[in-house]
């Protein structure tokens with residue numbers, strides 16, 4: 451095994467993975483720098499979700515290596531990977547995945563409570579992020595009483611409240627209307643930048659990818675070449691277009 455470069459928080463080499471014999475990744479390599487916001491782009495079925503699952507230790511690739519802060523993840527057993535995900539990573543799914551029996555603030559505080567934070571500390575962090583996402587007034591409500599956009603904001607607040615090293619966001623605004631989408635994404639990217647959180651954002655939407663520092667386009671489970679372009683209208687990130695090679 452060759453150790454990854456020191457300045458990459460996540461480094462992956464030649465990832466191959468198939469789902470029940472159906473190929474999803476065909477040799478993807480990439481490095482992600484500390485604090486970077488990286489968009490993984492590509493059409494439906496190009497392997498974005500599978501790549502995020504491999505990078506976050508949810509899935510062990512059939513072949514290839516994944517390293518986090520120079521520690522190999524692909525050789526870890528399930529319990530170590532679970533602890534890594536709990537302590538260092540945040541996850542935002544396309545659909546909010548909340549515990550129906552818990553209130554908004556309890557759902558948001560859950561990762562901190564699982565890590566052993568005090569009730570008071572976890573609630574304070576949860577409330578801060580719920581306020582920033584404009585859902586502080588829903589703190590005592592249960593998910594089923596809220597709108598979809600409010601539930602997805604809870605997922606984003608939950609990921610940020612735990613102050614992870616890396617947030618993996620898989621099409622985090624796919625179910626939101628345009629205005630909600632912009633607010634949620636800007637909160638996520640500006641919070642990540644100010645707190646030095648690395649973000650790996652899977653999206654098929656070029657407008658969303660333009661909020662990232664860099665894009666890694668996938669096609670049929672493989673990387674295609676990237677050309678970084680200065681954005682014409684956005685000062686927060688850079689757009690990228692891809693060329694098949």
Ligand SMILES: Nc1ncnc2c1ncn2[C@@H]1O[C@H](COP(=O)(O)OP(=O)(O)OP(=O)(O)O)[C@@H](O)[C@H]1O
Pocket residue numbers: 469470472473474492493494495496497498499500501654
């Ligand atoms: N659990 C699974 N079982 C079988 N095939 C799967 C499974 N998950 C993904 N695939 C297949 O693997 C390939 C890559 O899927 P993946 O979900 O990683 O792509 P994606 O770019 O995230 O697509 P989408 O935007 O639709 O989620 C696709 O051909 C998909 O049908």
